[in-house]
Amino acid sequence: MTVEKLALTTTSPARKPRSEGGGDNALAAELTRLLGPKKVLSNLSERLSYRFDAIQFGVTPLCVVLPESTEDVIATVKAARRAGVSIVGRGAASGLSGGAAPMQPAVVISFTRMTRLEIFPEQREAVAQPGVITLAVTEAARPHGLIYPPDPASFRTSTIGGNLGENAGGPLCFKYGVTGDYVNALDFVDAEGELHTLTRDAYDLAGLLIGSEGTLGLITEATLRLTPPPKFTRTLMAHFAEVGQAAEAVSAAIAAGAVPGKLEFMDGACTNAVEDYLHLGLPRDAGAVLLVDTDGDDLDTVEEERALVEAACLEAGGVVRRAADEAEAAALWQARRSVSPALGRIRPQRMNEDIVVPRSVLPEVVRQIRALGDASGFHLVQFGHIGDGNLHPNILFDPRTESAEAVHHLAHQIALVALRHGGVLSGEHGIGTMKRDFMRDAVDAETMTALHNVKRALDPSGALNPGKILPEEPHA
Amino acid sequence: MNNEIPVQALGPQGEVMAHAVDACVHCGFCLPACPTYALLGDEMDSPRGRIVLMKEVLEGGLDLLDAAPHLDRCLGCQACVTACPSGVPYGELITSFRGWSEPQRQRSPLDRAKRYAILKALPAPKLFSVAARVGQYAKPLAPALPAALRGPLDLLPEHVPAMQPSPEVTPARGQRRGRVAFLTGCAQQALAPNFNAATLRVLARNGIEVVVPQGQGCCGAAALHTGARGEALRLVRANLDAFNPDDYDAILSNAAGCGAGLKEYPVILHGLHDEKKAKAFAAKVQDISEYLATLAREEGLEPFLPTSRPLKIAYHDACHLAHAQGVRAAPRELLRMIPGVSIVEIPEGDLCCGSAGTYNLEQPELAGQLGARKAGHILSTTPDLIASGNIGCHTQIQSHVRRQGSAVPVMHTVEVLDLAYRGEL
Numbered sequence: 001m002t003v004e005k006l007a008l009t010t011t012s013p014a015r016k017p018r019s020e021g022g023g024d025n026a027l028a029a030e031l032t033r034l035l036g037p038k039k040v041l042s043n044l045s046e047r048l049s050y051r052f053d054a055i056q057f058g059v060t061p062l063c064v065v066l067p068e069s070t071e072d073v074i075a076t077v078k079a080a081r082r083a084g085v086s087i088v089g090r091g092a093a094s095g096l097s098g099g100a101a102p103m104q105p106a107v108v109i110s111f112t113r114m115t116r117l118e119i120f121p122e123q124r125e126a127v128a129q130p131g132v133i134t135l136a137v138t139e140a141a142r143p144h145g146l147i148y149p150p151d152p153a154s155f156r157t158s159t160i161g162g163n164l165g166e167n168a169g170g171p172l173c174f175k176y177g178v179t180g181d182y183v184n185a186l187d188f189v190d191a192e193g194e195l196h197t198l199t200r201d202a203y204d205l206a207g208l209l210i211g212s213e214g215t216l217g218l219i220t221e222a223t224l225r226l227t228p229p230p231k232f233t234r235t236l237m238a239h240f241a242e243v244g245q246a247a248e249a250v251s252a253a254i255a256a257g258a259v260p261g262k263l264e265f266m267d268g269a270c271t272n273a274v275e276d277y278l279h280l281g282l283p284r285d286a287g288a289v290l291l292v293d294t295d296g297d298d299l300d301t302v303e304e305e306r307a308l309v310e311a312a313c314l315e316a317g318g319v320v321r322r323a324a325d326e327a328e329a330a331a332l333w334q335a336r337r338s339v340s341p342a343l344g345r346i347r348p349q350r351m352n353e354d355i356v357v358p359r360s361v362l363p364e365v366v367r368q369i370r371a372l373g374d375a376s377g378f379h380l381v382q383f384g385h386i387g388d389g390n391l392h393p394n395i396l397f398d399p400r401t402e403s404a405e406a407v408h409h410l411a412h413q414i415a416l417v418a419l420r421h422g423g424v425l426s427g428e429h430g431i432g433t434m435k436r437d438f439m440r441d442a443v444d445a446e447t448m449t450a451l452h453n454v455k456r457a458l459d460p461s462g463a464l465n466p467g468k469i470l471p472e473e474p475h476a
Numbered sequence: 477m478n479n480e481i482p483v484q485a486l487g488p489q490g491e492v493m494a495h496a497v498d499a500c501v502h503c504g505f506c507l508p509a510c511p512t513y514a515l516l517g518d519e520m521d522s523p524r525g526r527i528v529l530m531k532e533v534l535e536g537g538l539d540l541l542d543a544a545p546h547l548d549r550c551l552g553c554q555a556c557v558t559a560c561p562s563g564v565p566y567g568e569l570i571t572s573f574r575g576w577s578e579p580q581r582q583r584s585p586l587d588r589a590k591r592y593a594i595l596k597a598l599p600a601p602k603l604f605s606v607a608a609r610v611g612q613y614a615k616p617l618a619p620a621l622p623a624a625l626r627g628p629l630d631l632l633p634e635h636v637p638a639m640q641p642s643p644e645v646t647p648a649r650g651q652r653r654g655r656v657a658f659l660t661g662c663a664q665q666a667l668a669p670n671f672n673a674a675t676l677r678v679l680a681r682n683g684i685e686v687v688v689p690q691g692q693g694c695c696g697a698a699a700l701h702t703g704a705r706g707e708a709l710r711l712v713r714a715n716l717d718a719f720n721p722d723d724y725d726a727i728l729s730n731a732a733g734c735g736a737g738l739k740e741y742p743v744i745l746h747g748l749h750d751e752k753k754a755k756a757f758a759a760k761v762q763d764i765s766e767y768l769a770t771l772a773r774e775e776g777l778e779p780f781l782p783t784s785r786p787l788k789i790a791y792h793d794a795c796h797l798a799h800a801q802g803v804r805a806a807p808r809e810l811l812r813m814i815p816g817v818s819i820v821e822i823p824e825g826d827l828c829c830g831s832a833g834t835y836n837l838e839q840p841e842l843a844g845q846l847g848a849r850k851a852g853h854i855l856s857t858t859p860d861l862i863a864s865g866n867i868g869c870h871t872q873i874q875s876h877v878r879r880q881g882s883a884v885p886v887m888h889t890v891e892v893l894d895l896a897y898r899g900e901l
Contacts, residue, residue, distance in 0.1 A: 041518070041520075044542060045520060045529060045532075045542035046518075048520075048532055048538065049519040049525040049528045056502050066517065066518060092507055094505075112518070131517075154503070154504065154505070156505070156508050157505055274561075276563070277563060338561040341503035341562045342561040342562060343501070344499060344503075345562060345563055348498050348499070348501070400478075
């Protein structure tokens with residue numbers, strides 16, 4: 001059984017650690033000597049929680065470091081290297097692909113205390129340490145008439161470091177782009193413990209680090225691009241009897257020339273899970289709900305675009321509701337942001353897909369996935385950034401009564417639907433461990449060799465976040 | 477969250493705990509809501525981390541002693557419950573866990589004595605009053621005392637008022653519109669007797685007859701939340717005997733902590749023979765602000781007199797009102813009915829003030845940091861008056877606001893209403 005499949009099963013002998021102190025842990029002792037006791041966690045009770053991200057599996061780390069400066073990170077990497085121990089970087093660990101969870105005994109570097117943030121309004125830039133909460137950047141920039149557009153659903157929790165590691169998107173990414181589009185410069189510590197400063201000229205090494213899930217280096221500071229917010233925003237919700245109709249409406253609206261700021265969908269199961277939590281009066285009978293913002297500095301254009309979307313929704317058989325005011329719009333967007341965790345009300349665990357397909361094939365893809373779900377007997381739901389073709393089919397399951405093998409099989413089938421339609425495996429959650437197996441379907445052998453060569457160039461000993469993204473080389 | 481909690485071995489409270497652990501999907505949405513995570517920035521001192529710790533202890537994979545320091549730091553503010561989209565009943569989990577684990581704890585003699593004193597003095601207003609008076613005289617000595625004793629002394633007001641026992645029946649003024657039972661609270665009677673006096677006046681003025689059932693005692697929340705489950709059960713059953721829910725339109729509390737405690741009775745008695753009785757009781761429990769706001773909406777309240785000058789009130793959401801009971805709008809609606817009053821929202825309003833029942837006494841350092849942060853935020857709104865609906869928050873905020881050099885008055889919501897009726901605002 002592969003690591004990924006093992007991870008999805010409920011019990012394994014390794015899940016029952018006995019209480020133990022950190023006294024016999026030489027690396028923890030060395031790090032404590034270097035950094036002081038407050039930055040190093042070595043007791044089992046302290047380490048246990050750092051084996052997880054939002055997907056609940058992983059291996060308990062040997063020790064956890066909570067650095068307060070880049071120097072702390074450098075010292076940690078060098079000490080881990082001397083001890084021959086691997087290193088896993090971590091933000092708020094709200095990730096959904098296992099990216100921040102160690103897959104072997106390692107040092108976890110948790111960046112949650114590196115939270116320095118400075119705004120430079122004249123340059124329209126923010127300089128942030130990796131532990132800064134995503135929302136905090138916009139909050140700090142807003143008094144200067146600026147915002148930071150990348151807005152993953154977890155933006156109240158997730159950190160800039162985590163966003164960079166996964167190249168996170170969010171509802172705004174359809175029009176405004178993802179995290180990587182807002183990075184002007186990066187500092188990172190490499191596998192040897194050396195610090196580098198990258199800009200986006202010459203080789204775009206910063207671009208390589210973004211979305212590398214901590215497998216190529218540890219980002220310790222980022223210079224982020226800020227923009228003025230659009231002057232006007234209009235919100236619209238449409239609901240449809242069937243999920244394919246929503247996808248048709250999206251394709252038609254964009255073909256007609258609308259460029260909405262946000263274009264999101266959730267299917268009936270998602271809507272109901274959220275409604276159970278927030279009681280917003282969402283349409284419980286609908287097969288799918290679309291949420292759309294049109295925005296810009298010219299009100300006529302904003303209204304025009306909303307009319308285009310509205311017409312496309314009606315044409316596809318939808319029922320349209322305009323948000324009466326900002327409060328109603330905010331409530332609808334809170335609904336969308338709460339989908340992912342609210343699904344926990346249906347089944348305790350889930351396999352979260354993150355495929356991206358061309359918009360032209362959206363109706364076919366969502367219908368095929370729906371059919372796969374129906375045939376599987378699993379509770380399958382779909383939501384996501386449909387404007388980008390970024391879909392999140394989720395398989396909800398109860399590990400005590402349902403087969404992890406079967407879940408993995410269905411996830412694989414879904415990934416193959418995306419690949420057959422010219423899509424890719426990940427839009428924003430990363431490959432992590434969850435989709436590592438599928439990489440062989442997605443990437444040809446020559447390209448895979450190139451990816452392995454890049455990894456070897458930056459991390460020759462394979463110390464950085466091992467077990468993520470790239471499948472083992474057959475001859476290795 | 478996957479777990480192998482041996483529910484059978486743990487009994488009805490085991491069911492409650494396993495259900496809560498099941499519901500957690502580990503998404504981390506709770507992290508920014510948690511006061512200790514805000515202060516300490518580590519996973520074990522976040523709700524998500526504490527759920528993992530409790531699960532591991534219940535499964536037998538982690539010693540209770542190892543998990544205890546992090547679980548002890550939880551304020552029980554339940555801000556995470558408000559933030560959680562998966563509906564994890566974290567409050568029920570931590571309360572049940574404390575009840576289950578306390579008998580297995582070995583505490584130092586000083587710690588035991590302190591807890592014993594708190595649990596004996598809190599539910600006994602007269603004893604508490606005496607202790608408060610003694611404490612008042614000891615205040616000047618505070619700098620020379622150990623930290624464990626300085627915390628409580630810091631919180632005592634300069635002047636401990638005389639006790640004002642509530643009459644058994646306060647008749648309605650004018651036409652009687654309703655009949656309610658009232659829980660008088662414990663520490664509050666000693667520290668702020670005017671809260672109850674104002675409550676009785678405001679209710680009576682609106683045609684509500686108020687009965688103070690004589691057999692009533694402490695709600696049991698303090699005992700329960702410190703893990704003294706046996707003591708809590710005794711107090712809960714005494715109240716179930718004292719209040720017959722059929723006799724009243726509502727059972728009212730004017731202390732957020734007590735109100736939340738009363739609403740928790742069905743959880744405490746889950747699987748025990750009085751569970752049904754507890755449900756009938758809890759269904760009638762309301763905070764004073766909930767009851768008055770409903771009355772205002774349905775039948776109207778007696779009109780308030782306008783304030784003598786425009787009055788900006790910073791309303792502080794007590795955790796046990798906002799998070800545990802979900803009451804946020806009602807107190808604001810009531811205060812806004814007073815002509816001349818405007819409400820200002822406090823930055824980081826959802827963050828606990830650090831009072832949190834006995835937390836101030838058990839974790840004085842963290843409580844102090846949160847208190848200072850809250851007072852700073854409140855004063856940043858430059859209010860004319862601070863209102864809240866909980867005695868714990870009241871003393872904590874008053875103490876920290878004074879420490880930051882402000883003389884702005886701190887009142888219970890119902891005191892503000894009472895003053896408005898008397899034209900003294």
